[in-house]
Amino acid sequence: MKIVLLAIALAVASATALAQIPRFDVTLSPGDYDLLYTRDPFSDSLLPATFTTNDTIRTGSSFRFKGTSTRFYAKKSFRVRVPTANLYRGQRDINFNAMYTDKSALREYLAWYLFAGMGELAPFGEHALLNVNGRAQGLYLRIDKVDKYFLTRKGRIQAPMYQADDRFNAADLSVQPDSLLKLYYSKEIGSASDYSDLAALIQALNSAPDASFADTVDRYFDVPSLLNWFAGNTLMMMGDSYDKNYYLYRDTSRVTGQWVVIPWDYDLSFGRTGDLSMPYPSSLLNDRFACTFPPLSGPPAVLKDRFLATPVLV
Numbered sequence: 043m044k045i046v047l048l049a050i051a052l053a054v055a056s057a058t059a060l061a062q063i064p065r066f067d068v069t070l071s072p073g074d075y076d077l078l079y080t081r082d083p084f085s086d087s088l089l090p091a092t093f094t095t096n097d098t099i100r101t102g103s104s105f106r107f108k109g110t111s112t113r114f115y116a117k118k119s120f121r122v123r124v125p126t127a128n129l130y131r132g133q134r135d136i137n138f139n140a141m142y143t144d145k146s147a148l149r150e151y152l153a154w155y156l157f158a159g160m161g162e163l164a165p166f167g168e169h170a171l172l173n174v175n176g177r178a179q180g181l182y183l184r185i186d187k188v189d190k191y192f193l194t195r196k197g198r199i200q201a202p203m204y205q206a207d208d209r210f211n212a213a214d215l216s217v218q219p220d221s222l223l224k225l226y227y228s229k230e231i232g233s234a235s236d237y238s239d240l241a242a243l244i245q246a247l248n249s250a251p252d253a254s255f256a257d258t259v260d261r262y263f264d265v266p267s268l269l270n271w272f273a274g275n276t277l278m279m280m281g282d283s284y285d286k287n288y289y290l291y292r293d294t295s296r297v298t299g300q301w302v303v304i305p306w307d308y309d310l311s312f313g314r315t316g317d318l319s320m321p322y323p324s325s326l327l328n329d330r331f332a333c334t335f336p337p338l339s340g341p342p343a344v345l346k347d348r349f350l351a352t353p354v355l356v
Contacts, residue, residue: 065171066138066184067094068105068122075175078105083113093122093130100124105174108137110208111323112309115142117180120172121187132195135187138172139309140180143326150183153278153308162270163196163291164305188289188304190231201294202232202239208286208307214343217248230289239292243301247344256354260299267302268349278311281340 070078074089088104107113108121117140124130141147147169154167165186172179186192190200204227206213213226223237223244243262250258259265275283289304310326317325340346349355 063169063171063181064096064184065173066122066136067173067176068092068103068120069094069175070105072175078107083107083118088123091122093124093136095130098128098130100128100130102128109139111326112140112142114323115140117142119182120174120179129191132191133186134191135189137185137187138170138179138182139167139185141183141309143310147181147183149312150185150309153274153280153305153311154185156277157270157274157305160270160274161266162274162305163198163267163302165192188230188306193231193291198291198293199295200231201292203230203289203291203304204228204240205230205306206286206288206290211282211286211341213288214285214341215244215247215345217244227290240290243290244344247348252348252352255348255352259349259352259355262299262301264293264296264299264302267304268345271303271305272346272349274305275340278308279313280308280311283307284340284343284346 069092070089074091078089084107086106088106091103091105093100093103093105102125104123106121107118109119112119119140119142120138122136122138124134124136126134130136139150141150144150151167151169154165157164158166165188167183167185170182170184172182186195188203188205193200193203207226207228210226212218212222218226220237220241223240224234227237227240229237246258246262259268271288275281283305287305287307289306291302291304292300293302294300317327319325320327
């Protein structure tokens with residue numbers, strides 16, 4: 043009898059928890075639904091869709107897969123784009139991360155929760171249930187896209203912003219010709235041909251003498267954003283975030299301390315133990331937590347390495 047009562051209690055608790063998770067519905071035509079799953083999974087072409095939340099039906103929306111390694115997995119990650127005249131909570135692009143590499147479904151959620159607690163300029167994440175053409179896709183993490191709408195919601199001005207591209211693992215802030223800067227750092231906001239501000243920042247970070255490096259950091263960066271980034275990466279064992287998967291935003295409303303680091307892509311945070319004998323991306327799948335990157339480590343990166351080697355900064 044006790045076992046039966048416990049099972050009923052757990053079922054009720056589970057149903058209550060699921061009822062508190064927001065649900066989202068996406069509807070495509072049958073032809074576009076079939077096309078989504080039969081075309082090249084790396085296609086970024088948007089397909090017409092209707093996006094439904096608890097309170098609003100947004101016709102004129104669009105839908106596609108998102109991510110890099112996640113596109114190989116059975117459970118896909120998705121992006122919804124809604125019309126500019128009918129934004130979802132101030133967002134035009136809504137990301138649904140499948141969390142397929144994380145059996146706990148908590149890694150990335152906890153990362154954004156911690157960054158929010160630090161006051162970091164970072165995305166917000168919440169668990170969500172997603173249906174596509176009436177088919178339940180399971181539990182997802184709905185996460186903000188870092189773009190001009192994100193800056194507006196955060197009360198920031200529209201100003202130059204770059205993304206450290208995860209295709210190259212080379213955004214380590216070392217001096218590079220403009221042709222490579224444009225490969226390694228995608229210009230998200232601002233003139234796509236003008237990288238002069240980023241080049242000047244990189245030159246300053248590399249050429250500053252050790253004795254004046256702290257002053258250089260203070261002049262160019264919002265230092266609290268750097269400290270929060272380093273602290274978060276240490277807690278979350280995210281040593282591989284120093285040469286990819288971050289944004290650099292230059293808040294031109296400030297005379298000094300303009301540059302802010304915005305963290306991104308923490309689905310493999312809090313350790314990972316992937317089986318490197320397996321072909322990629324199966325090598326990323328694991329059920330355990332382990333410290334792949336010891337605290338304050340990771341690949342060489344100019345800002346991280348020089349910052350941590352400057353006693354007055356640490």
